[in-house]
Amino acid sequence: MRRGQNFGNNPGNGQPGTNIGKRIFPDLLVPPDQLPPNDERGAYARAKVVVTVYDQPNKNLTVYLRLFDPDDPSSKTSPIDANDDDLFFDTCRPGDNRGLSGFQGQGLAQSDERGRISDIDVPVTTNAQGVGRAFVTVLLPRQPGDNLKVAAALEQWVRDAMYVGQGSQEDALRVWVSSLGSDWKVPEGNEPDTNPPARATELLTIWRRLYVEVDSMGSEPQGQQFAPDDTFRGDIPDPPLHVLRVAMRETYVEVLYSAHSEPDTWWKYNFDLATPILTEGEDWKYCITGLQNHAPTRGSRNEEAIDYWVVYVVGVYEIGEGVGRGIGNDQDPIPDDMDNDPDDEFNIPGTTNPTEPECSLIGYEQIRDAAAQHGVDPNLYYAIVTAHEIGHQLLNPNIDPRFHHTKTLEPQDLMWVPYDDASEVLAVQTPRSWRWRPDHIVVIRGLKKP
Numbered sequence: 001m002r003r004g005q006n007f008g009n010n011p012g013n014g015q016p017g018t019n020i021g022k023r024i025f026p027d028l029l030v031p032p033d034q035l036p037p038n039d040e041r042g043a044y045a046r047a048k049v050v051v052t053v054y055d056q057p058n059k060n061l062t063v064y065l066r067l068f069d070p071d072d073p074s075s076k077t078s079p080i081d082a083n084d085d086d087l088f089f090d091t092c093r094p095g096d097n098r099g100l101s102g103f104q105g106q107g108l109a110q111s112d113e114r115g116r117i118s119d120i121d122v123p124v125t126t127n128a129q130g131v132g133r134a135f136v137t138v139l140l141p142r143q144p145g146d147n148l149k150v151a152a153a154l155e156q157w158v159r160d161a162m163y164v165g166q167g168s169q170e171d172a173l174r175v176w177v178s179s180l181g182s183d184w185k186v187p188e189g190n191e192p193d194t195n196p197p198a199r200a201t202e203l204l205t206i207w208r209r210l211y212v213e214v215d216s217m218g219s220e221p222q223g224q225q226f227a228p229d230d231t232f233r234g235d236i237p238d239p240p241l242h243v244l245r246v247a248m249r250e251t252y253v254e255v256l257y258s259a260h261s262e263p264d265t266w267w268k269y270n271f272d273l274a275t276p277i278l279t280e281g282e283d284w285k286y287c288i289t290g291l292q293n294h295a296p297t298r299g300s301r302n303e304e305a306i307d308y309w310v311v312y313v314v315g316v317y318e319i320g321e322g323v324g325r326g327i328g329n330d331q332d333p334i335p336d337d338m339d340n341d342p343d344d345e346f347n348i349p350g351t352t353n354p355t356e357p358e359c360s361l362i363g364y365e366q367i368r369d370a371a372a373q374h375g376v377d378p379n380l381y382y383a384i385v386t387a388h389e390i391g392h393q394l395l396n397p398n399i400d401p402r403f404h405h406t407k408t409l410e411p412q413d414l415m416w417v418p419y420d421d422a423s424e425v426l427a428v429q430t431p432r433s434w435r436w437r438p439d440h441i442v443v444i445r446g447l448k449k450p
Contacts, residue, residue, distance in 0.1 A: 007047075010205045013145070013250050015074045017169060021147075021203030025254075026140040029209075031303040031310075044307060045140045046104065049150050049201070053124050053132040060125050064159035065136060067118045068149045069097045069111035070203060071164070071172030074250075079442045092172035094164035098446050099141025099206070101148060108139060115164030117148075121156075142306065144208040144252035145445045151175040151186050151200040158196050162186065175200040208309060210248060210450075212390070213258035213300045214238050216315035216364075217267045224267075227332035229341040232365045236315040238263055239362050240379055243434050244387040247414055250435065251444040258310055260299030268292075269333050270318040271361065278355045287314065287359035301357045306449050311393045312359050313386055319363040321348040340369045340424075347424050350385045352392035358450070360389035376428040384427050384434060387414050391436075393450050395443055403443065413437040 012019030026045040028035065035041060051063050071092045075081040083093045094115030100108035103120040111117045126132035138148065153159040161178045165171035175186040177198065186200040187193060217236040220226075238261075245255040268291075271282040278284060285291035287298045300310045322338030330341035340347035349366040353359050362385055371378035391414050397404035406416040411426055411433030418424045427433045436444065 010203070010207075013074050013252050014246070015250070018074050020073060020173070021205065023205045023207045024140065025207050025209055026142050026307075027208055028305075028308045031300070031308050032305050033303075041307065045142060047138045047140055047204070049136045049138055051122055051124060051134045051136065051152060053126060053154070055126050055130055055132065057126055057128050057130045059130075059132075060123065061132060061154060062156075063122045063124050063134065063152050063154060064156050065103070065120050065122060065150055065152050066116060066159050066162050066175075067101065067103055067120075067138060068094065068115045068151065068162075068164050068175060069101075069117055070094050070115055070147055070149050070174075071166075071169065072096045072145060072147065073169060073173060074145065075438070076169075079439050080445075091166060092169050093166040094172055097141055097143065097146040097148075099143035099146050100139075101141045101146075102139050104137035104139055116162075119159065141206055142208070143445055143447075144206055146206040148204045148206075149175060149201055151198065153196065153198040155196050158198050162198075173203060205252065208253045210253050210255050211258040211300070211308070211310040212241060212244070212255060212261075213298060213310060213312045214241065214261045214315075215265050215297050215313070216263050217317060218264035220267050220317070224269075227330050227341065229330060229369070230318070230332060230365050232317070232368050235263070236317060236364045237379075237382070239313045239315045239386040240383040241386065243380070243383040243414075244390055247387055247435050248444075251441050253309075253444065258300050262297065262299065265297045265314060266294050267317065270320040270337070270339070270363070271316070272323075272334065273320050273351065274323045278353055281353065282320075283351060283359060283361050284353045284355065287312065287353070287361075288357065298357065298359055304357055304449050309447075309450055311390050311450050312357070313390060314359070314361055315364050315382075316361050317363065318365050319348060319351050319361055321351050322346070339363065339366050340373070343369075343373045344421050346418075346421055350389040352389045354392060354397075358393040360386075360393065362386055362389060370424050371428075374425040374428075376425045381425055381428050384414070387434070388417075391415050391440070394447065395440055399443065400439070403440065406437070413440065415440065 010023035072081045076084045095111040102108045102118040106118045124132040124134045186198045216238045273281045290296045298312045320334045326336040327345040329335040338348045347370045350362045367382045395403035411430040
């Protein structure tokens with residue numbers, strides 16, 4: 001175990017029957033450049049299996065191990081668990097991991113259709129009390145929601161006959177031994193032993209951490225002049241993560257704050273985004289390269305890695321999206337953008353620059369204004385827009401254009417967008433939309449990094 005792997009009980013992803021066995025985080029607790037000097041980075045993606053044998057004293061034995069990929073218990077249909085699809089029967093099947101795994105020294109592999117990934121033979125010698133112990137290392141996949149199980153036997157033919165079942169969910173999560181048509185289940189935990197002896201571990205599920213650098217502007221400068229409709233004053237509240245946290249749980253990802261989070265970035269009224277080159281926009285410069293002699297606000301801009309997931313969001317005063325499409329002159333520094341001034345103007349309260357390393361900006365004055373207009377909770381509206389914009393950092397529209405926005409009359413998921421002034425806050429009133437679509441979940445669970 002490495003510090004931060006957090007091996008422990010699996011809380012499940014919120015779907016029925018998923019809080020099974022244990023979980024482990026095969027990623028880093030800190031950015032790669034902050035690891036202790038002698039710490040091996042790759043060790044965080046490994047797990048040690050302890051093999052304990054009780055037999056006659058001072059006896060040399062071989063334990064035969066097999067690594068398995070059981071079924072994904074979170075879904076029985078495409079696209080999340082495509083190999084469970086069946087036209088006529090409700091059939092759960094193993095072999096659905098997205099990442100590679102294996103015993104150390106045996107290489108990495110996907111499983112076959114019966115869930116079998118890799119075998120290894122381990123010599124064990126019992127001591128004077130008849131107890132023998134050995135250790136093997138499993139190379140873990142890094143894709144959230146993947147799961148593993150190790151089974152062991154003292155006879156090779158038993159190991160060679162092991163497989164993960166298919167049919168019911170119970171069948172597809174357990175290891176079985178094929179024995180002349182009378183297959184038997186390999187015991188786990190406190191279940192009674194079999195003869196010949198064999199044992200299987202509990203299910204081990206892979207989780208990942210998503211660190212979010214949450215920044216927000218400090219108060220406006222003394223003497224700042226405001227447009228008549230812009231009434232918020234003082235520190236911008238931090239973008240809230242509670243909607244994102246619930247949505248990411250369904251992908252087996254835990255949301256945490258980055259140590260770089262800063263509640264007092266420099267104040268700017270709004271941002272000139274009307275440039276054909278994304279890296280020339282004021283949003284990019286404010287966050288990533290620096291603007292108006294200020295340092296860039298994103299402290300985590302160089303930390304994204306396969307084994308350290310981090311995204312960025314900053315709460316600002318106003319955005320500046322939709323230049324030229326607003327209604328009249330609202331008397332702020334970008335007078336013809338779409339910032340809900342006047343109230344019947346369409347509101348675009350968030351924006352994400354997709355150039356790596358990405359940045360998302362949420363306009364709190366626009367959140368406050370639209371929430372007051374429509375009579376909804378501004379904090380919930382703020383949290384939904386925050387989750388939506390971070391979704392743009394996780395879901396690449398170049399893979400599938402539908403990932404950019406969901407365009408339907410009613411809110412369906414976190415990537416839904418309103419289409420007129422009356423629908424601006426409809427997502428706040430539609431709890432079913434505070435989740436990812438199944439195809440979003442597939443992409444997030446298959447990410448190498450955001």
